[in-house]
Amino acid sequence: MTAHTDPRSGLLRTPDQVTKAASIAFARIFLGVMWAFELTVGHNWKIGGFGSDVHPGWIGANRGDVVREDVAEAIADGTWAWFGSFYEAVLVPNAVAASWITIIAQITIAIAFIVGVFVRPAAVGAIVMDISIFMLGNSRIPPFFLALHLFVLATGAGRYYGMDGWLLNKVDGVKSGGANALRWLINLPVGERFRGPAIAATSLLAVYFFLAIPGRETTRIQMVALGLAAIIGLVAFGLYMSTMIKDRLGVTVATLRIFVGFMFLHEIWVRTVPGVNGLPGWTGGEELEVFFQTLADNHWGLFSGIVEVAFLPAVGFWAVVFGVVQFAVGVMLILGYRTRWAAYLGTAFLAGLMILGATRYPPFLLGLMVPIIALDAGRYISVDRVQHGGAYPTRFGLPIPKGALIPLVVLAGINAIAAIATVFASGLEPGAYVESMPAMTTSMVAIFSGLLAFAGWLQLKPEAAVVPDDARALLDNPPEPTTHAGT
Numbered sequence: 001m002t003a004h005t006d007p008r009s010g011l012l013r014t015p016d017q018v019t020k021a022a023s024i025a026f027a028r029i030f031l032g033v034m035w036a037f038e039l040t041v042g043h044n045w046k047i048g049g050f051g052s053d054v055h056p057g058w059i060g061a062n063r064g065d066v067v068r069e070d071v072a073e074a075i076a077d078g079t080w081a082w083f084g085s086f087y088e089a090v091l092v093p094n095a096v097a098a099s100w101i102t103i104i105a106q107i108t109i110a111i112a113f114i115v116g117v118f119v120r121p122a123a124v125g126a127i128v129m130d131i132s133i134f135m136l137g138n139s140r141i142p143p144f145f146l147a148l149h150l151f152v153l154a155t156g157a158g159r160y161y162g163m164d165g166w167l168l169n170k171v172d173g174v175k176s177g178g179a180n181a182l183r184w185l186i187n188l189p190v191g192e193r194f195r196g197p198a199i200a201a202t203s204l205l206a207v208y209f210f211l212a213i214p215g216r217e218t219t220r221i222q223m224v225a226l227g228l229a230a231i232i233g234l235v236a237f238g239l240y241m242s243t244m245i246k247d248r249l250g251v252t253v254a255t256l257r258i259f260v261g262f263m264f265l266h267e268i269w270v271r272t273v274p275g276v277n278g279l280p281g282w283t284g285g286e287e288l289e290v291f292f293q294t295l296a297d298n299h300w301g302l303f304s305g306i307v308e309v310a311f312l313p314a315v316g317f318w319a320v321v322f323g324v325v326q327f328a329v330g331v332m333l334i335l336g337y338r339t340r341w342a343a344y345l346g347t348a349f350l351a352g353l354m355i356l357g358a359t360r361y362p363p364f365l366l367g368l369m370v371p372i373i374a375l376d377a378g379r380y381i382s383v384d385r386v387q388h389g390g391a392y393p394t395r396f397g398l399p400i401p402k403g404a405l406i407p408l409v410v411l412a413g414i415n416a417i418a419a420i421a422t423v424f425a426s427g428l429e430p431g432a433y434v435e436s437m438p439a440m441t442t443s444m445v446a447i448f449s450g451l452l453a454f455a456g457w458l459q460l461k462p463e464a465a466v467v468p469d470d471a472r473a474l475l476d477n478p479p480e481p482t483t484h485a486g487t
Contacts, residue, residue, distance in 0.1 A: 032113030116162015282323030336382020
C-alpha cells in the first residue's frame, strides 16, 4: 500500500503505521482489561463481581482494614523509613478515605486505558500508584503494571484507536485556549531539555535502590528494591539510548524486551520455588511435582488428566525442559539474539502454562510479548542489529492471517461462555486463582483470543489507521542510524 495524505485533515496512512498503531492499541486495551480484572475478581480484588459482594476490607463492613494491615506489614517487614512515615501519617489516619480514593482511581484508570481517553495523565497517576504499591512490599505483579504504564505513557497509546486520537482530530487546526489545553493534556509534551536531568535522576534512583538491597531486613522488601532498581535502571538506559536513536518507539520496545528477559531469568535465579502465581523455573523435581499436583487437583477434568498423564510421571524431564526454555528465552531477549524466535518460543511457553492453569504471572508476560513481536523489538540494542547492520530485516505486525480472525472470535466466545457457566455452576471466589482455576483459565483465554482478533482485524483495516499529526512521528520509520552499529 502506498502512503498517501488525506487532503481534509493532513493525516498520513502507511502499512507500518497500521500495524504499529494496532499493536500499541492492543497493549493499552490489554492493560485496561487487566486493571478491570484485578478490581473485580483478581488477586487484589476490591469491588467484586460475578455474584460476589464488595471486599469487606476495602469498602465493605471492615472498610479501611486492608490499608491499615498493608501499612503495618510493610513497616514490620522493613520498608523504607521515609515512606513508612508517610504511610503512618497520611494513609492510616485516613484509611477509609484512602480505600475509596484507591478504588475510584483504579476504576478511572481501567476505563481510561480501555477507551483510550487521557491515557498519558492516567498513566502518570498509575505509575505513582505502582510505586506506592511497590513500597508496601508487593513485588510479584506490580513490575508488570509499571512496565505497561511506562509503555503506554511513552507511546501516548490513547492516540491510536482511542478517544485521545479522536479528540485530537476534532481540535486539529483549532487555535483556542481550550483546544491548546486539550492537546497539551493528551500529549503531555516534555521538552528535550528535560531529558538530561531525567537520565541523571533515574540513574541515581536505580543505583539507590540497587545499593539498598543488602540493607533491607526481609526478602520481601529486598525483592522490591531489586524490582525498582531494574525497572528504573532500564528507564534511564532507554532515555539515554533515545539520544542516539531517532526511533523512539524502537528504543521503547527494545527496553521492554530487555525487561521481559529479566523477568524470565528472575523466576529462575531469584524466585526458585515454582507456583501457580509464577513460573516453574529451574527447580527440583519434588517442588515441581507440587506445582503439577496443584494444577491436576483444581483444573477441569480434561486438563487435570493431561497433567496426570503427561507431566506428573515425568517431573524430572519437565524440570529440565522448563528451566532450559526459561533460561534460553530470558537470555535471548536480553541480548536481542534471534529476538523474534525467542519471543515466539516464550509466547508458546507462556500460553501453555496459562492454559494449564497458571493464570497469575504468565498472562502479564504474554501480554508484553505481543508488542515485542509486533513492533520488532530486535531492531535496536541487540545482537540481531549487530549481525545485520544496515540490512536488518524489519518486520512489523502480528502474524495473524485473515482466516484466523473468526476462529479467534469463536474461541473467545466459547471461553467467555465457559467461564460464566463455571461461575454459575461452582461459584467464583475473587482472588482464588487456585480454587477458581477453571473460571480464571477460561477468562484469560477469552481475553487474549478476543484482543488478538481485534488487533488482527485492525491490521487489515488500513483505512481506519488515521493518525493525528501530533502522534504521527512516533509511527514513522526514521532513517537508520549511521553510527553506533551495535544499537
